Amino acid sequence: MLAIVSVLVVSAAAIAGDRELVPFEIVDGGIPDPLTDLAGDPVIGKQVVTNAANATCLICHPMPIPEHPDHGNLAPPLNGVGSRYSAAELRLRIVDAKVLNPDTIMPSYYRLSGFTRVSEEHLGQTVYSAQDVEDAIAYLMTLTDG
Secondary structure, eight states: OOOOOOEEEEOHHHHHTTSOOOOEEEETTBOOSOSSSSOOOHHHHHHHHHOTTSOOGGGTOOOSOTTSOOOOOSSOOOTTHHHHSOHHHHHHHHHHGGGTOTTOOOOOSSOOSSOSSOOGGGTTOOSSOHHHHHHHHHHHTTOOOO
């Protein structure tokens, strides 16, 4: 059986216009290579995904974090997400979920252009840094069913 592999190389210019992001490849619905050389830290990643000052995942997703009482219900629960998706799949969803579903309400956390109604103070900035993405993935991969 022949496997079909789709590869999309995304350059910094394609996403960020004149600003530079870490280039990455999208392969079969994921970004297989980490955006940084430093491995993600799940402890820091939990802080990233719960930081109310910087687009917390809790705005939309219920999560198995009872110490944070205000969980959204607009998006699927993240309980067990580390069992349902690979790190590559989660990386693409965090970087730019609109690649998978242009109509998603999920924000693109590592992109600089293509937004509407961005405040002046946030123009030209990603929501998460490349390391934030890797730390968030490290934490989300701990959320398994087992």
